[in-house]
Amino acid sequence: MEGKAKEEAGKGGVIDTWLRKHRLIYIGATRHPFILAIRDGTVNYSSFKKWLGQDYIFVREFVAFAASVLIKAWKESDDSEGDTEVILGGMAGLHDEIAWFKKEASKWGVELSETVPQKANQLYCRFLESLMSPEVDYTVAITVFWAIEAVYQESFAHCLEPDTNTPPELQEVCQRWGNDGFGQYCHSLKKIANRLLEKASDDLIVGKAGDDVLKKAEVELIRVLEHEVEFWNMSRGTA
Template sequence: AEEEGTTAMWLRKHRLMYTAATRHPFILSIRDGSVDLNSFKRWLGQDYLFVRAFVPFVSSVLLKACWESDDNSDMEVLLSSLAALNDEIAWFKKEASKWGVVLASIAPQRVNKDYCRFLKSSMEPGIEYTVAIAALWAIELVYQQSFAYCLEEGSRTPPELAETCQRWGNEGFGQYCQSLQKIADRQLPRATNEERKKAEAVLLRVLEHEVEFWNMSHG
């Protein structure tokens, strides 16, 4: 059997927080079809702003990969991440107009600002590649796991939300998250104890921010 990686061990260790982030009442409401569409629209507008702030963060991880990684393929994984974000921004614009959400007039809520501030702090040159990749993996994983859950058999996700769930819940996005996890699991055993501690702390911070983000949307 394959040995358990550091990231899988962390997810086991922090199961409660992980479940709070990936099985949030907002996600459960999408899955059971009871979702309040105003909540969905609020999420859409706020997530658009988040994704715009996410682009420079992912770029910073790509830069770190180019300079600090000894595996060529990391660059390609991170480049595909940026390509997906390019697509995502176009999708948000299309989706917003479908729902009558005016993106230009949306102000970020406090929770969103806090999360974007965290992204900004994670972009600094002093943040090691290992720590940055752990953050990116965690951020993507929460969306992948949450939205894939809304597509599982027996879910009653409203058809007009299926495309949203597909965006992060599709197989390809799942593969991409696994590629990120592999990079993290390759880096972590070779990192210093201090770096590993920082990476684990970053995972927890991401899970907390994600729960808050769902709370903001749901509330």
């Protein structure tokens, strides 16, 4: 590793540099009023139920996106074995997540078969679909994959911190994404993304095409954060 990439790695990687640069939108996505309302116990339960039904639809789409990232890792990664294991572990988690959504929906009286995707959800799913194309670089796709998982991890872990008023009936929801195991999984995804982003940055230095990949990854990361904010807004009924 050399030059710019080395510098970035020393500071915590390309991703941390971008998160510092786009701090406001990152905070917007991970400290949204919907999450803060769960954390202080003032959450509106009809908003929560709306989120539950909509997120089930999103997760089904996200599984297809995860599968597309897995294929890219298998085809394009310089550490195919290591990367595919991490992604496959995430997909096993998504399998559990779908079963969990069904169980929660019946507990909260949410009829999943009658839930219609709302505008913000449709747009987010369309965005995911656009990134499933084989033309989209693995580096871009894994950065997006990490960002989507990390927003939920950061958001729900915030509700589990000491001295919060998260209602007992929502603790399990927060545990789903806020637990340490999920945190470690996100850390593994971040490491993969940083490795590839630093490689793209090195390619740039030696005159290979790395610029497009880096620019696209940064733009798509911001788009994820914007979609996440819109998704929370939709759940709260403010979109």
